[in-house]
Amino acid sequence: MNKKPIFLVLSVLAVAVAVAVGAQNFDTVTIKLFGNQIAVPFCATALVMFACGALSTLPALLGRAKDAKSEQLQVSWQKQDEKLKEELTNDKIKMLEAKIATLDAALKQSLKKK
Numbered sequence: 102m103n104k105k106p107i108f109l110v111l112s113v114l115a116v117a118v119a120v121a122v123g124a125q126n127f128d129t130v131t132i133k134l135f136g137n138q139i140a141v142p143f144c145a146t147a148l149v150m151f152a153c154g155a156l157s158t159l160p161a162l163l164g165r166a167k168d169a170k171s172e173q174l175q176v177s178w179q180k181q182d183e184k185l186k187e188e189l190t191n192d193k194i195k196m197l198e199a200k201i202a203t204l205d206a207a208l209k210q211s212l213k214k215k
Contacts, residue, residue, distance in 0.1 A: 122147050
């Protein structure tokens with residue numbers, strides 16, 4: 102089952118809820134940060150916190166993309182290894198056939214001499 106559409110729908114819903122909450126709440130709230138008090142609208146606080154949460158997921162998303170690319174590269178290398186093994190097997194078979202043909206020719210010549 103592909104989970105991408107589910108996560109996309111959940112993301113869109115989360116953005117819609119954050120924007121709706123922010124758009125309806127313009128009341129000023131006081132934020133205390135390192136001994137300072139700052140008066141800001143609640144909507145700005147809600148949207149900034151939502152943006153910070155969204156940005157915190159970027160490393161996880163980038164890590165997954167890197168893992169997927171690495172996995173594709175591994176699969177490609179495995180296919181190349183299998184192809185190389187097949188070519189080596191074919192080469193060994195051809196070499197053995199050539200040796201058999203050479204030994205057969207040498208046997209026929211030695212039988213003609215006798």
